[in-house]
Amino acid sequence: MPVGCGTHQALIVDRGGAVVSTADTLVEVEWTRVLDDTSSAKILVHPDADCCASLAEVRAWRHKLCLYRDGHPVWEGPIIAPKWSAAGVEIRAFDILAWLDRRVPHSDVQFVDRELAEIAEWLIHDGFAPDDPGHSVEIVEPTRIRGRREYEVDVGQTGDHLRDLADTGIDFTAVGSRILLLPENFSGRVGALTDADFPAGLSVAEDGAALATRWVVHGKDGVKGVAGGHDPYYGLLEQSVEETSVLDDASAEGAARSRLRANLPAPVFLDSQQTTLSPDAAVDVPTLVPGWCVDVTTTATCRTISQSLKIVTVKVSEDGDGESVAVQLTPAGGA
Numbered sequence: 420m421p422v423g424c425g426t427h428q429a430l431i432v433d434r435g436g437a438v439v440s441t442a443d444t445l446v447e448v449e450w451t452r453v454l455d456d457t458s459s460a461k462i463l464v465h466p467d468a469d470c471c472a473s474l475a476e477v478r479a480w481r482h483k484l485c486l487y488r489d490g491h492p493v494w495e496g497p498i499i500a501p502k503w504s505a506a507g508v509e510i511r512a513f514d515i516l517a518w519l520d521r522r523v524p525h526s527d528v529q530f531v532d533r534e535l536a537e538i539a540e541w542l543i544h545d546g547f548a549p550d551d552p553g554h555s556v557e558i559v560e561p562t563r564i565r566g567r568r569e570y571e572v573d574v575g576q577t578g579d580h581l582r583d584l585a586d587t588g589i590d591f592t593a594v595g596s597r598i599l600l601l602p603e604n605f606s607g608r609v610g611a612l613t614d615a616d617f618p619a620g621l622s623v624a625e626d627g628a629a630l631a632t633r634w635v636v637h638g639k640d641g642v643k644g645v646a647g648g649h650d651p652y653y654g655l656l657e658q659s660v661e662e663t664s665v666l667d668d669a670s671a672e673g674a675a676r677s678r679l680r681a682n683l684p685a686p687v688f689l690d691s692q693q694t695t696l697s698p699d700a701a702v703d704v705p706t707l708v709p710g711w712c713v714d715v716t717t718t719a720t721c722r723t724i725s726q727s728l729k730i731v732t733v734k735v736s737e738d739g740d741g742e743s744v745a746v747q748l749t750p751a752g753g754a
Contacts, residue, residue: 466508
């Protein structure tokens with residue numbers, strides 16, 4: 420199914436499930452999906468009298484924004500910043516992961532030789548356990564990386580613990596109320612794109628600042644892992660980082676290998692964040708999920724690319740001029 424030109428609808432929903440407002444007369448809509456972080460959405464409404472009364476009742480964290488594209492759910496999350504003005508009502512929201520930035524571990528736990536996806540799943544379920552807004556976790560594919568991690572009750576934000584884990588070989592993203600966990604070298608594909616699918620053109624950039632041929636990861640209490648070394652093409656470029664959540668040498672070595680995979684050779688980015696996909700592009704918008712890949716062939720620049728690239732961000736917006744769909748793509752690691 421091609422991208423097409425979608426039309427959006429919005430609902431404001433109470434934490435108890437009741438619809439607070441249908442948010443009719445949408446003037447602007449924007450929503451994103453992001454890899455390994457929290458995504459955002461924004462709507463601007465010019466309400467009539469009835470809708471205005473219901474939108475006056477909207478409250479941060481109490482209510483969530485639910486967005487639909489052509490009748491299909493595409494985004495939801497807690498409202499963080501409603502704003503009322505003579506020009507209308509603007510509502511900003513973050514996805515379900517935002518709650519984990521307001522949660523802490525609720526029990527002491529130590530994982531020994533455990534799959535990273537299982538550790539991430541525990542963090543998420545534990546974070547939501549005392550007050551669940553309605554979530555599910557899907558392990559799309561195991562990371563096949565095992566490690567040791569320790570978490571203490573009330574120490575650190577759960578969202579930060581999850582992001583730290585993502586630095587060592589796992590990816591996560593939110594789609595509605597689902598949180599997807601997958602290995603960073605996941606190779607699932609959702610379509611193929613060429614220059615014709617990017618009417619405004621593309622730019623290809625090589626990120627030499629991210630390149631390293633040898634990584635050293637320092638964990639807690641002297642734990643250390645090393646991956647890589649002198650490269651016959653690039654020479655020796657070393658990076659040393661601290662990951663205090665890593666508790667054993669095997670986990671530190673796995674984290675070092677993960678960073679090496681992501682940054683050798685020098686990452687080549689196809690940056691199309693500001694470029695609208697053609698309505699004829701052969702990808703279905705709901706399937707544009709960070710962590711999945713698209714096969715991209717471009718010969719429009721001096722640096723040609725024909726490879727699988729990972730979706731990192733998706734940005735969809737609609738206003739009086741129509742809809743735009745943009746993606747940012749990066750190397751697919753081991754895909």
